[in-house]
Amino acid sequence: MITIHGMADSGNCYKPRLLAALIGLPFRHNEVSFLDGGTARPAFRAMAPLGKVPVLQLDDGRALPESNAILTYLGDGTAFVPQDRFAHAEMLAWMFFEQYSHEPHVAVRRSLTVYPALAAAATPERMAATLEGGRKALGVMELRLAAHEWLVGDAPSLADIALYAYTHVAAEGGFDLGETPGVARWVERVAALPGYRPMTWLP
Ligand SMILES: N[C@@H](CCC(=O)N[C@@H](CS)C(=O)NCC(=O)O)C(=O)O
Structure with missing residues (x-):
């Protein structure tokens, strides 16, 4: 296993x-x-x-x-990976976006907020920069999710899983998903997928 x-x-x-x-x-x-x-x-x-x-x-x-x-x-080989070549590349584009433009702001701001061990690194400048970067990233997601159910095509893909991980706990880092209602609805949609387990779940 x-x-x-x-x-x-x-x-x-x-x-x-x-x-x-x-x-x-x-x-x-x-x-x-x-x-x-x-x-x-x-x-x-x-x-x-x-x-x-x-x-x-x-x-x-x-x-x-x-x-x-x-x-x-x-x-690989599951329904979470589009078979269409262009849709597959779009999925990867969202996953690279997650690593370069979303996680360094949304996830890092959450870590700086919730882990006391990182408090010294949570300078006002860093908190302001991650807030600005995170809001920008969430805004890019909103452009897609305001009018579509999923990030790529009409079915959930690895892109949705990659971006859901830190987006659904963005409030813990001080982000307000009320500013991005399409993203907020998508968060609920992911949580309703069959087999879904919350972040607190361990096997
Ligand atoms: N790009 C990596 C980032 C992984 C990452 O930053 N992991 C954190 C926990 S969320 C970590 O292990 N940090 C330890 C360290 O930076 O020393 C990924 O997506 O897996």
Whole structure:
């Protein structure tokens, strides 16, 4: 059985757990956190030199870092990956957007807010910059979701899972989804998918 090494309350780590729940894939969760030094331990670094979770470990020992690469591996051949070539590339575009333009603001602002260990890094300048960047990213999502049910085509894809992870807890970082009603409706739509499990769920 595959193992997902990760933090229970990290959105990046929730992504593969949510996909596994939606496709009915059994997995083991191994709690590894940067808050208690878990990601710095040599055994973890041997598997993940960058020292970040999540990491997917296969039965044969091979290890794969990067949440969106893990989604791509686990989602291959499922209904969450469009077969149409252009739609497939659009899905990847949203996943790259998530990593470069959304997560560094929406997720980071949440981490700076909820983890006391990061309080010293939550300078007024950083909080202002992540607020501005996060609102911009949520606004880009709103442009699509105001008039469409899903980010790509007319069905949920890996893009929706990747972006749901931190968007649905954006309020914990001080973002108001009331400003983006299309995004708020989409959050409810994802949570209504068959097999859906909340971020707090662990197998
Ligand atoms: N791009 C990576 C980011 C992973 C990431 O930032 N993980 C955080 C937890 S959410 C972490 O392990 N941080 C530890 C550190 O930066 O030392 C992904 O999507 O998996």
